[in-house]
Amino acid sequence: MATTHYIVTPSYIIYKCGFINGKIEINNIHEIVKGKTMYVGFKPALATKGLIIKYNKFDDIYISPETNDTFIEAVLKINPDIKITLP
Secondary structure (H helix, E strand, O other): OOOEEEEEOOOEEEEEEOOEEEEEEHHHEEEEEEOOOOOOOOOOOOOOOOEEEEEOOOEEEEEOOOOHHHHHHHHHHHOOOOEEEOO
16 A cells, blocks of 8 residues: 655655655755645645645645645744745
8 A cells, every 4th residue: 555645854855655755855945835736747645735845946846745734834944935825
């Protein structure tokens, strides 16, 4: 059975969805779009109305943590310069 989960560490967001896993450096994140679904691109997520994380210069990823607000709060404690956008 595949499981999906995300972990926020002091430096990275670590994601695992089935056989897909990786990490994103939190200091490279410049924007999080809240409550929107991404239909194309990299999506280690199972639900809709998640988060689109924009990082580096042109990279983005769609994730769906259990609660968007708690996840955003944890990331903003590490990098308060991240822009939060509502759809």
